[in-house]
Amino acid sequence: MNRRTTLAGVTTAVVALTLAACAPTSGSPEPGTAAGEGCDGEPVALDVWSWRTEDVKTYEQIFDVFEQANPCITVNFQAHLNTEYDQILRTGLTGSDGPDVAQVRSYGLLQPLVEGGNLEPLEDLVPALGDFDDAILDGARGREDGAVYGVPLASQTIQVYYNTAIFEENGLEEPETWDDFMAINDKLLGADVTPLAVGARDGWFVPTVHDALTAAQYGGADFQQALRDGDTDFTDPGYVDSIQTLKDLQKYMPEDVTGVAYTDAQVLFTSEQAAMFAGGSYELAFFQEANPDLDLGVFQVPPPPGSALDHPVTAGYADGSWGLSATTEHPQEAETLLNWLATPEFGQLVADELKQFSPIPGVEYSDPLQQEMWDLYQENPAPYLLLVDYRYGDPVGTDLMGEAGQKLFLGDVDAEGAAQIVQDGLSAWWTPGE
Amino acid sequence: MSGRRTAALPTPVALLFLLPAAALFGIFVLYPMATALTYSLFSWRGTAQEAFVGLDNFVALFTTEPYRSQLPRAFAHNALLFAGAMVVQNSVGLLLAYVLHRRERVRRLFQVLYTMPYLVSPLVVGYLWSLLLSPLFGPVNAALRALGLGSVAQPWLGDPDTALWVVVLVTAWQWVGFPLLIYGAALGSLDPTMEEAAMLDGATSRQRFWHVTLPMLLPVIGxxxxLTFIFSMEAFPIPYALGGSNGSPAGATDVMSLLFYRTAFNSGASNAIGISSAVAIVLFVVIVGVSVLFTRWFRKVERGLT
Structure with missing residues (x-):
């Protein structure tokens, strides 16, 4: 039995190891076969990959619009599971059965594909990129050459949602000043309503909440620039103060907040047990679906006294773009598609059908709340700092803030210690000013 | 154990039959393994393989942050998962097997019941328990409070002091049927005359268990x-479901597989493939090394008993 045990052990261990072998192999479904009607040339099928498995039907409808205008091109849209997408895409783009056009991640997580030479730079191929907001294009830039490798698909903004019914019942209004905001929290706490629906068990959610509540306090884009210039680092007093604010607001969050999952926080808010939810624009569709009777409003948190900025801001970031495979067999057709993906026509479909913010200039939103979030962002934009600039190495900034925030809530570190965790972690690959 | 038996088939024929399995094993196991090893010896720029760097990735793993501090922490958590599984899962499994062994009428029923969680994906089990243990909506704390045990109610997964033990217990909850079945089969195959002889000599049931049954079970315990060691070192779905890819809260449930997952697929580092392959190789070496050493040592202990 012993020899057999050892063998079984070795075999199992070996199987575990195959996890590691993300070897470039082929594994994509066969390309579409439908030839376009009314095409007088050679019909071509483009493989387009995405991580939005929940949007497959909608995307197919959206691409029908494109196919009607371009009868010789068929779009074969394939979605892969979000959590496995990056791995599948890396494999696909390095093999022979990959996509022609693919949704790619933004900022740091885009870099492996750029550095591996898997994507084509697009500025010359897609002239409309010149009209995009520079901050949004940053999400699709290669770190080293600064070239744009994707047509921005969606943006997200981070703000505070509130339940207008609960606010009305308690005679509350959107806060104009920091004192208003604190008074709202105190009043709700007294009325046995959880003021802020926060779940800190999911580390990724902590930096989102932090920026929603305090981006104006540490200085938003000004602080980002100071870091880029090397004038300061994350132990900056303003940044420490913003973390202290997060700690001060803990009493308005659910008890044992590090044990509360992100999904618990969502349920707390949609079941109207909590009055406010600090989160991304991507929550809106879920909130409206989970509780159609929910009356929602949004606001930006006013900065506390002594803040770096005298006005509130909305943090935002580019969330994905369309990249062109360097090994595509149909570069011309792919170029046609990418140019269409940069048109207001497509942007409007993204807004209306997918309920996402399209960064394409000229798009309008039929949902008034969506329009309000977008307007607030346009008025006072700020970067979702740790995601935008600090995901270019290991460990990534958002993970560090997740861990630091959990320790802060648990009382293991103070605000200064939490800032130090972020700074120390980032110093493994980042030096201020570089 | 018993002496070698002569093969029923002549060697060339036997080899011929072994060939298909060996080929599959080679393609799907040995080849990826060798690939991972070569990956770990090169530097990478994204998906592009660059220069041969020898053991540099391994040196980086042990000398640079964040790996220098995360690797030992993750490894220690794996070791605690193993210790916990030995104490909770395997001893309870043995106890249940022993209790059921004498009770033929209910044995099958309980064996089925205890092995049922087996049939559920560990990810599902993990998410299920994370819902049960939620401090806001979870029935576990609600039940404790209803019983007047409100002081025992905890943010089970939110406190670094309890989170890892929750992982141990949830893992045990799912896998306790595994030792139960193996020990049950082993108990069934023991020679009953030994125990009868001890009984005739006046040994109490406790003495019979400790001095007769347990020593005979030793090979199976080994x-x-x-196997428990291997499962514990490779733990991924349950820690992932309970603590996410960062081992929340504050890294308290971080394990080797999560560290690998993070460095491979959730990192913005250029050399992610090189470093993560090195993590996988280190994990592999530890698993194989300890398994071989442990088996050898155990064989020696067994020989001492006979």
Whole structure:
């Protein structure tokens, strides 16, 4: 039995190891076969990959619009599971059965594909990129050459949602000043309503909440620039103060907040047990679906006294773009598609059908709340700092803030210690000013 | 154990029959393994393989942050998962097997019941328990409070002091049927005359268990221990479901597989493939090394008993 045990052990261990072998192999479904009607040339099928498995039907409808205008091109849209997408895409783009056009991640997580030479730079191929907001294009830039490798698909903004019914019942209004905001929290706490629906068990959610509540306090884009210039680092007093604010607001969050999952926080808010939810624009569709009777409003948190900025801001970031495979067999057709993906026509479909913010200039939103979030962002934009600039190495900034925030809530570190965790972690690959 | 038996088939024919399995094993196991090893010896720029760097990735793993501090922490958590599984899962499994062994009428029923969680994906089990243990909506704390045990109610997964033990217990909850079945089969195959002889000599039931049954089970205990070690070192779905890819809260449930997952697929580092392959190789070496050493040592202990 012993020899057999050892063998079984070795075999199992070996199987575990195959996890590691993300070897470039082929594994994509066969390309579409439908030839376009009314095409007088050679019909071509483009493989387009995405991580939005929940949007497959909608995307197919959206691409029908494109196919009607371009009868010789068929779009074969394939979605892969979000959590496995990056791995599948890396494999696909390095093999022979990959996509022609693919949704790619933004900022740091885009870099492996750029550095591996898997994507084509697009500025010359897609002239409309010149009209995009520079901050949004940053999400699709290669770190080293600064070239744009994707047509921005969606943006997200981070703000505070509130339940207008609960606010009305308690005679509350959107806060104009920091004192208003604190008074709202105190009043709700007294009325046995959880003021802020926060779940800190999911580390990724902590930096989102932090920026929603305090981006104006540490200085938003000004602080980002100071870091880029090397004038300061994350132990900056303003940044420490913003973390202290997060700690001060803990009493308005659910008890044992590090044990509360992100999904618990969502349920707390949609079941109207909590009055406010600090989160991304991507929550809106879920909130409206989970509780159609929910009356929602949004606001930006006013900065506390002594803040770096005298006005509130909305943090935002580019969330994905369309990249062109360097090994595509149909570069011309792919170029046609990418140019269409940069048109207001497509942007409007993204807004209306997918309920996402399209960064394409000229798009309008039929949902008034969506329009309000977008307007607030346009008025006072700020970067979702740790995601935008600090995901270019290991460990990534958002993970560090997740861990630091959990320790802060648990009382293991103070605000200064939490800032130090972020700074120390980032110093493994980042030096201020570089 | 028993002496070698002569093969029923002549060697060339036997080899011929072994060939298909060996080929599959080679393609799907040995080849990826060798690939991972070569990956770990090169530097990478994204998906592009660059220069041969020898052991540099391994040196980086042990000398640079964040790996220098995360690797030992993750490894220690794996070791605690193993210790916990040995104490909770395997001893309870043995106890249940022993209790059921004498009770033929209910044995099958309980064996089925205890092995049921087996049939559920560990990810599902993990998410299920994370819902049960939620401090806001979870029935576990609600039940404790209803019983007047409100002081025992905890943010089970939110406190670094309890989170890892929750992982141990949830893992045990799912896998306790595994030692139960193996020990049950082993108990069934023991020679009953030994125990009868001890009984005639006046040994109490406790003495019979400790001095007769347990020593005879030793080979099986060795097998179960080695397999438990391997499962514990490779733990991924349950820690992932309970603590996410960062081992929340504050890294308290971080394990080796999560560290690998993060460095491979969730990192913005250029050399992610090189470093993560090195993590996988280190994990592999530890698993194989300890398994082989443990088996050898156990064989020696067994020989001492006979």
């Amino acid at each position: 097998t179960v221990s080695v």
